[in-house]
Amino acid sequence: MTPPPATPDCRSFPALLDDYLDGDTRLRPVLVAHTAACASCAAEMRLAEKILNRVAGSTPPAVDAVLVERILAAVGRDRPIVEVSRPPWKAFALVVGALAACFVIGVSIRPAIAPARPTVEVARFDPPASPRVEPIGERLSEASDLLVQLTRRRTSETVTAARTMLPDTALTLEPLPTELPAAGDLQTAADSVRTVGRNAVMCFEPLTRSAENALSFLRREVLPPDAPH
Amino acid sequence: MDDATLVDNCLKQDPPSMRVLVERFQPTVLGLCCRMLHHSHDAEDVTQEVFVRVFRSLASWDASRPLRPWIVSIAVNRCRTWLSRRGTRPEPVDFLHETLGREDSPDSGELLHEIRTALEAMREDYRLVFVMFHEQGLSLEEVAAAMQRPSGTIKTWLHRTRAELLDCLRKRGMVESPSLD
Numbered sequence: 001m002t003p004p005p006a007t008p009d010c011r012s013f014p015a016l017l018d019d020y021l022d023g024d025t026r027l028r029p030v031l032v033a034h035t036a037a038c039a040s041c042a043a044e045m046r047l048a049e050k051i052l053n054r055v056a057g058s059t060p061p062a063v064d065a066v067l068v069e070r071i072l073a074a075v076g077r078d079r080p081i082v083e084v085s086r087p088p089w090k091a092f093a094l095v096v097g098a099l100a101a102c103f104v105i106g107v108s109i110r111p112a113i114a115p116a117r118p119t120v121e122v123a124r125f126d127p128p129a130s131p132r133v134e135p136i137g138e139r140l141s142e143a144s145d146l147l148v149q150l151t152r153r154r155t156s157e158t159v160t161a162a163r164t165m166l167p168d169t170a171l172t173l174e175p176l177p178t179e180l181p182a183a184g185d186l187q188t189a190a191d192s193v194r195t196v197g198r199n200a201v202m203c204f205e206p207l208t209r210s211a212e213n214a215l216s217f218l219r220r221e222v223l224p225p226d227a228p229h
Numbered sequence: 230m231d232d233a234t235l236v237d238n239c240l241k242q243d244p245p246s247m248r249v250l251v252e253r254f255q256p257t258v259l260g261l262c263c264r265m266l267h268h269s270h271d272a273e274d275v276t277q278e279v280f281v282r283v284f285r286s287l288a289s290w291d292a293s294r295p296l297r298p299w300i301v302s303i304a305v306n307r308c309r310t311w312l313s314r315r316g317t318r319p320e321p322v323d324f325l326h327e328t329l330g331r332e333d334s335p336d337s338g339e340l341l342h343e344i345r346t347a348l349e350a351m352r353e354d355y356r357l358v359f360v361m362f363h364e365q366g367l368s369l370e371e372v373a374a375a376m377q378r379p380s381g382t383i384k385t386w387l388h389r390t391r392a393e394l395l396d397c398l399r400k401r402g403m404v405e406s407p408s409l410d
Contacts, residue, residue: 067273072244
């Protein structure tokens with residue numbers, strides 16, 4: 001910025017006054033020096049200052065507490081909905097749980113659907129060694145154990161009671177395997193679980209609850225009272 | 230708390246920080262809306278709308294730039310939209326009496342009323358820069374940022390507004406005419 005002239009004349013005064021009014025306060029002594037000898041420019045400067053002093057600070061108003069509350073309420077209502085993403089491990093756990101629950105349901109209701117047989121030869125399902133499949137394998141083993149005991153006892157009333165605990169959605173699933181997989185036939189077991197699990201995703205929560213109820217019921221009915229649950 | 234920290238906290242949905250932001254800028258926004266819309270209820274509605282938009286787009290604020298001009302620019306745009314929707318420009322109304330600040334002398338209120346009436350007749354851009362610079366105390370750079378115009382343009386508009394204002398007040402006999410000697 002170029003320094004202002006030490007003694008401005010009347011011609012340059014308006015431009016300097018404008019710069020002063022734009023906020024360049026360094027110009028004030030220079031302007032005052034000129035107005036001491038020039039009544040016309042002095043009147044212009046007094047007038048400009050009077051007008052601008054009058055409007056300066058006439059707004060804004062103070063903080064309006066009621067309006068602040070109103071604004072915050074409106075902002076709260078407008079707040080975008082944040083979608084909560086489920087961590088991948090949770091999704092995996094859900095699917096695994098659904099698969100296990102559905103297989104338990106399948107083996108539980110199978111005797112009620114399939115024709116009764118006088119003697120039953122059920123192969124044990126040995127879970128594979130893979131840690132990823134182990135939780136499913138444990139559930140499947142438990143279910144097959146229960147089924148073996150159940151069919152040997154031919155407690156059709158127990159099965160019927162367990163079946164009534166299942167939601168209707170369970171009965172609309174694709175046909176469940178009528179035979180448990182033979183030992184070592186992992187592909188068959190995997191296909192069965194996949195088929196049931198695909199359908200179970202749609203009704204996972206009620207199925208899980210029902211499966212747990214059914215499983216508890218079966219444990220009470222099948223296992224001896226002193227057996228560990 | 231500086232503006233960047235404040236905005237960061239607001240983006241984390243921190244309620245106290247959101248309140249601080251509203252309280253910090255509400256007078257500026259409400260003042261501008263009042264002066265542009267001349268109706269206190271309209272001004273409050275637009276102020277609310279401005280802050281809703283501020284929080285909605287806070288993530289897009291460039292932290293390397295000052296916050297106030299950014300918020301003021303949103304207020305300017307909302308006022309313009311509101312005015313175009315309203316279609317007509319009302320007479321200065323009761324709000325002027327509500328916001329009269331300093332009554333230094335009996336004719337002080339009348340002078341302010343005349344100043345605002347004169348500003349009413351001016352171009353919207355001129356009126357806006359005058360209000361922001363002289364009434365609300367924004368710097369030239371802040372006004373330029375809010376109006377998204379170069380500082381030189383803002384300076385020119387301010388000079389013209391002051392000249393027109395003075396001329397209008399003289400014609401209405403509110404201030405003395407320049408001496409001819």
